[in-house]
Amino acid sequence: MTAPPAEDRDPQGAWTAWETAEAVRRGEVSALSVTRAALARIAAVDPGLHAWTLVDERGALACAREVDAARARGEPLGPLAGVPTGLKDNFVTAGLETTAGSRILEGWVPREDGFHALRLRAAGAVILGKLALDEFGMGSSNENTPFTAVRNPWDRDFVPGGSSGGSAVAVASRAVCFSLGSDSGGSIRQPASLCGIVGLKPTYGRVSRRGLIAFVSTLDQAGPFTRDVRDAALVLGCLAGHDPLDMNTIRAPVPDYLEAVARGQAEGLAGLRVGVHHEALALPGLDPAVRACFEAALAELIAAGAELCEVSLPHFRHAVPTYYALASALAASNLARFGGAHDDPPVTTADHARRSVVRSRGFGDEVKRRLLLGGHVLRTSAGYYERATRVQTLIARDHAAAFERCDLMVSPTTRLPGFRLGERVHDPVAMYLSDIFVVGANLAGLPAMSVPAGFAPATSGRPRLPVGLHLVAPLLGEPLLLRVAAAHEGRTAWHREVPPGAA
Amino acid sequence: MITRQDIERRDIEALARQSCLNLDAGEIEQGRQYLETIIDLLESLRTVDVSTTPPFVAADLIAALHDPPGPTTLREDVPTAVEPS
Amino acid sequence: MRVHGYEVTVGLDFRCRLPTRTKLFSPGPTSFGAASNAEVDGYTLATPGSLPALNRRAVELAIRLVLVLGAEIEPISRWVRKHYFDRTLPKGYQITQLASPLARAGVIEAAGRRLGLTAIRLAEDVGELRHGSLDLNRAGAPLLEIIGEPLLLRHGPEEASAFLRALHELVEASRIFSSDLPTGALRCDVHISLGSPERPTHRACSIRDLASCAAMEAAIAAEIRRQMARLGPSTAIEPDADCCYLPEPDVPPLRIDPAWIERVRAEI
Numbered sequence: 001m002t003a004p005p006a007e008d009r010d011p012q013g014a015w016t017a018w019e020t021a022e023a024v025r026r027g028e029v030s031a032l033s034v035t036r037a038a039l040a041r042i043a044a045v046d047p048g049l050h051a052w053t054l055v056d057e058r059g060a061l062a063c064a065r066e067v068d069a070a071r072a073r074g075e076p077l078g079p080l081a082g083v084p085t086g087l088k089d090n091f092v093t094a095g096l097e098t099t100a101g102s103r104i105l106e107g108w109v110p111r112e113d114g115f116h117a118l119r120l121r122a123a124g125a126v127i128l129g130k131l132a133l134d135e136f137g138m139g140s141s142n143e144n145t146p147f148t149a150v151r152n153p154w155d156r157d158f159v160p161g162g163s164s165g166g167s168a169v170a171v172a173s174r175a176v177c178f179s180l181g182s183d184s185g186g187s188i189r190q191p192a193s194l195c196g197i198v199g200l201k202p203t204y205g206r207v208s209r210r211g212l213i214a215f216v217s218t219l220d221q222a223g224p225f226t227r228d229v230r231d232a233a234l235v236l237g238c239l240a241g242h243d244p245l246d247m248n249t250i251r252a253p254v255p256d257y258l259e260a261v262a263r264g265q266a267e268g269l270a271g272l273r274v275g276v277h278h279e280a281l282a283l284p285g286l287d288p289a290v291r292a293c294f295e296a297a298l299a300e301l302i303a304a305g306a307e308l309c310e311v312s313l314p315h316f317r318h319a320v321p322t323y324y325a326l327a328s329a330l331a332a333s334n335l336a337r338f339g340g341a342h343d344d345p346p347v348t349t350a351d352h353a354r355r356s357v358v359r360s361r362g363f364g365d366e367v368k369r370r371l372l373l374g375g376h377v378l379r380t381s382a383g384y385y386e387r388a389t390r391v392q393t394l395i396a397r398d399h400a401a402a403f404e405r406c407d408l409m410v411s412p413t414t415r416l417p418g419f420r421l422g423e424r425v426h427d428p429v430a431m432y433l434s435d436i437f438v439v440g441a442n443l444a445g446l447p448a449m450s451v452p453a454g455f456a457p458a459t460s461g462r463p464r465l466p467v468g469l470h471l472v473a474p475l476l477g478e479p480l481l482l483r484v485a486a487a488h489e490g491r492t493a494w495h496r497e498v499p500p501g502a503a
Numbered sequence: 504m505i506t507r508q509d510i511e512r513r514d515i516e517a518l519a520r521q522s523c524l525n526l527d528a529g530e531i532e533q534g535r536q537y538l539e540t541i542i543d544l545l546e547s548l549r550t551v552d553v554s555t556t557p558p559f560v561a562a563d564l565i566a567a568l569h570d571p572p573g574p575t576t577l578r579e580d581v582p583t584a585v586e587p588s
Numbered sequence: 589m590r591v592h593g594y595e596v597t598v599g600l601d602f603r604c605r606l607p608t609r610t611k612l613f614s615p616g617p618t619s620f621g622a623a624s625n626a627e628v629d630g631y632t633l634a635t636p637g638s639l640p641a642l643n644r645r646a647v648e649l650a651i652r653l654v655l656v657l658g659a660e661i662e663p664i665s666r667w668v669r670k671h672y673f674d675r676t677l678p679k680g681y682q683i684t685q686l687a688s689p690l691a692r693a694g695v696i697e698a699a700g701r702r703l704g705l706t707a708i709r710l711a712e713d714v715g716e717l718r719h720g721s722l723d724l725n726r727a728g729a730p731l732l733e734i735i736g737e738p739l740l741l742r743h744g745p746e747e748a749s750a751f752l753r754a755l756h757e758l759v760e761a762s763r764i765f766s767s768d769l770p771t772g773a774l775r776c777d778v779h780i781s782l783g784s785p786e787r788p789t790h791r792a793c794s795i796r797d798l799a800s801c802a803a804m805e806a807a808i809a810a811e812i813r814r815q816m817a818r819l820g821p822s823t824a825i826e827p828d829a830d831c832c833y834l835p836e837p838d839v840p841p842l843r844i845d846p847a848w849i850e851r852v853r854a855e856i
Binding site: 203219248250251252320324332339357359371377382386388392432445 | 565
């Protein structure tokens with residue numbers, strides 16, 4: 001499908017969240033017209049991409065009218081005033097069906113918003129609907145779904161990545177300028193890389209997990225997909241902070257993330273020590289085009305004044321097995337609740353036999369496999385779970401030691417620029433190794449981002465596909481991440497490229 | 504030491520029961536093959552010397568980041584509205 | 589006491605429900621005697637996305653009772669998830685403590701004997717099935733589990749129930765309840781094993797949720813008869829066979845500093 005002529009394209013499709021909110025606050029455009037245009041863009045681009053599992057036109061328009069009414073009353077508008085958005089369907093949203101990408105929750109309509117929906121609404125954002133994911137967050141391609149698999153707007157034969165595939169595509173296709181995803185083992189950063197956009201995973205505990213359907217409780221974090229770095233800072237600022245109802249949130253002030261972005265744009269990176277993760281670069285199978293983009297990105301950082309050094313993460317090759325031991329055990333635990341009833345009067349809560357039937361019908365194959373694996377990890381006398389948490393400590397210490405030699409670590413986000421639907425579905429190990437560069441940051445609790453860093457050129461074997469640069473900072477190092485990402489973005493124009501399947 | 508030969512049909516049947524899942528014969532065999540493959544992946548964890556390494560506790564990481572420092576805040580015993588059923 | 593040459597050992601696990609206004613891990617209301625399923629909030633229903641938030645008052649009442657029992661409070665105690673499938677447990681796991689409990693040691697004295705306590709744990713309660721009907725009011729309520737050392741019965745079941753009576757008095761003395769203990773506030777599980785001098789004793793069967801001395805005595809006597817006769821159906825059940833544990837990821841370790849303990853001690 002060729003892109004419509006430029007003059008027919010909705011100009012707001014190119015606006016960032018920051019620009020949209022500014023325009024709404026100044027009264028240059030109504031929130032209602034912005035939302036209508038976004039809904040039209042979804043209708044135009046999503047049919048071939050399947051990012052949206054639910055679009056709530058009526059609710060969105062009502063919300064947009066509310067923003068306009070508040071403005072007319074002279075009330076102050078929030079930082080995301082009138083900005084349309086979508087949430088990965090594992091975020092609990094009042095009145096909007098929330099399925100976690102699973103048949104077992106089909107038809108569940110929460111009565112209350114989770115933390116994230118509450119914060120976004122408080123900031124004035126307009127929630128248009130929910131976005132597709134790998135079931136319960138388990139996957140790296142958005143193929144683990146009973147619903148329709150999501151397509152990459154850069155080439156519809158290719159996966160968008162996962163598990164937040166729908167959230168990435170919604171932004172990459174220009175339907176909305178920001179969306180929310182969740183990241184337990186790379187599920188924001190990997191799809192951001194494959195879709196050519198910005199994806200940020202905060203420090204563990206920086207953003208509440210209340211209302212995020214639990215998967216890997218010790219690693220899960222919510223975070224934004226955006227097209228530029230400033231928007232990532234803007235959205236993060238609306239989500240970060242202590243939540244007394246999530247005991248694992250950090251009770252510390254939230255810095256001015258926009259200021260960090262401004263610094264990155266205005267100043268250079270003189271004096272910054274950037275650590276190049278050498279085991280990642282030495283990995284066999286690292287695509288030459290990915291390597292080339294990575295080296296070009298390094299050249300930009302050097303030109304901005306940074307110094308490179310090499311860092312080692314000695315337990316790097318244990319990160320994926322560690323992650324899957326922890327993730328499967330915690331998933332088995334967190335999914336034990338499903339098969340009963342959640343809203344019905346409790347007298348209908350299912351007994352064991354009925355619960356087995358409901359679970360067997362409701363869970364997809366990948367989920368069932370991981371439940372078996374999780375059960376094995378928890379029960380076998382080999383003590384895998386405890387051992388994995390000890391290896392996790394070693395991985396965290398590796399990162400801390402690396403940060404004594406550098407301020408920030410970089411690597412490519414993925415080994416390959418992408419893969420086709422169906423290519424890895426029957427090879428779980430190959431699928432799991434998609435996360436090899438990104439999962440360490442989850443295990444160590446560190447903030448990390450993927451930002452657009454160029455394209456792998458078209459070859460006879462594959463089309464032109466985006467490549468991402470992966471940045472990892474120390475704990476609570478989001479300002480540094482944003483500063484470096486902004487500096488890199490200012491020197492390149494990758495984030496302005498539009499996929500052919502975009503609005 | 505658990506090796507791939509140790510994953511048998513009855514192991515999967517037991518795990519399925521413990522996970523509250525009914526699996527048909529095909530699913531049990533697929534599950535068995537999957538578990539064998541992934542156990543191989545997990546085996547590398549046994550080669551790491553963790554004898555002097557404590558388990559990672561995310562909450563301790565967070566506690567060290569509280570600013571100002573102090574223990575985790577506990578919830579006050581004040582009821583909120585019950586969700587209507 | 590020997591029954592046809594066998595020694596009778598009982599393990600007593602007491603459970604005292606703490607009188608807070610909200611549940612142990614959620615701000616949903618809790619009380620004694622509410623209408624069935626009137627106190628069921630999102631957390632209790634295991635609503636996806638819900639997280640535990642520990643009730644400070646529950647910890648405080650627990651500290652007070654622990655001091656009255658003469659036990660030692662651990663400066664750090666840790667939470668676990670105990671997994672099993674049951675209608676009374678919507679989450680599929682119960683948050684409790686295991687290897688690192690709130691307190692250790694302590695003693696209950698009754699009828700001239702001393703029952704040492706191995707552990708005192710904070711845990712959330714589970715729902716109830718009454719005549720096939722599920723009531724989740726009690727699910728999530730704060731419990732203090734008081735675990736007794738194995739007790740060799742010398743005379744009869746009344747030695748065990750004497751400790752229930754003594755604990756009842758200690759709970760009243762602690763004044764964590766403003767008036768008489770409500771029905772069901774104090775319950776007991778009894779684990780009964782018979783052994784002979786030739787074969788060492790081992791845990792055999794458990795009877796759960798006994799709420800009165802009379803019920804305890806009757807249940808112990810009946811179980812002894814059943815084990816001796818090896819006859820038919822029993823109300824006793826095997827110890828937890830299929831459950832497994834995981835360190836609770838959503839609740840940080842509980843740190844209790846000496847200053848807090850002293851403040852509570854001063855109130856007693």
